[in-house]
Amino acid sequence: MSYEENKRLIVKLLLSIVFLGSATVFIVDGEYPIHQMWSPNLVEIGNSLFLTFGIPFEVASLLILAAVFGAIHMVRREEP
Amino acid sequence: MIPVSLFVILSAALFATGIFGVSTKRNPIVMLMGIEVMLNSANINFIAFSRYYADGYIAQIFAMFIIVVAAAEAAIGLAIIVRLFRNFGTVNIDVFSRLRW
Numbered sequence: 001m002s003y004e005e006n007k008r009l010i011v012k013l014l015l016s017i018v019f020l021g022s023a024t025v026f027i028v029d030g031e032y033p034i035h036q037m038w039s040p041n042l043v044e045i046g047n048s049l050f051l052t053f054g055i056p057f058e059v060a061s062l063l064i065l066a067a068v069f070g071a072i073h074m075v076r077r078e079e080p
Numbered sequence: 081m082i083p084v085s086l087f088v089i090l091s092a093a094l095f096a097t098g099i100f101g102v103s104t105k106r107n108p109i110v111m112l113m114g115i116e117v118m119l120n121s122a123n124i125n126f127i128a129f130s131r132y133y134a135d136g137y138i139a140q141i142f143a144m145f146i147i148v149v150a151a152a153e154a155a156i157g158l159a160i161i162v163r164l165f166r167n168f169g170t171v172n173i174d175v176f177s178r179l180r181w
Contacts, residue, residue: 009104012103012104013104016096016099016103019095019096019099020092020093020096023092024089024092027088027089028085028089044137045141048138049141060148060149063148064152067151067152071155071156071158071159072159075162
């Protein structure tokens with residue numbers, strides 16, 4: 001690894017470490033009020049996924065279908 | 081009871097790992113993995129805050145939709161990588177500096 005690459009690697013490592021340090025300082029300094037934790041309830045999640053968020057669920061399925069079609073169209077070889 | 085700041089610190093650490101991976105690596109597959117790690121750190125934030133401060137399940141629905149979008153993005157990204165390998169014969173990211181057809 002050359003000197004330039006080493007210097008760039010050190011700069012990027014410093015960038016992410018500075019981000020992590022400043023984020024940690026802000027997080028630790030912040031005031032978090034104490035509430036009671038919500039207990040997991042799978043029935044609630046499933047019901048809301050199919051009733052309240054039914055239309056976004058279908059839209060997400062259409063998004064995945066479009067993405068898969070696009071990926072196949074991009075990867076397929078051209079027929080001669 | 082675990083304080084919520086520990087979850088948020090974990091999320092920040094994951095996000096910093098993703099930033100480091102995206103900005104350091106020269107392999108596009110590893111860069112895609114860094115992007116996925118950043119998306120998952122956002123998911124951890126969503127679920128932790130919702131579980132501590134809200135009525136709960138809506139953030140899990142949001143996390144499911146974020147995972148769906150991440151799957152679509154991974155499919156498109158891998159297709160782009162395959163296409164680039166066919167056009168250029170390599171996956172070294174320095175070769176792709178010109179964005180041409």
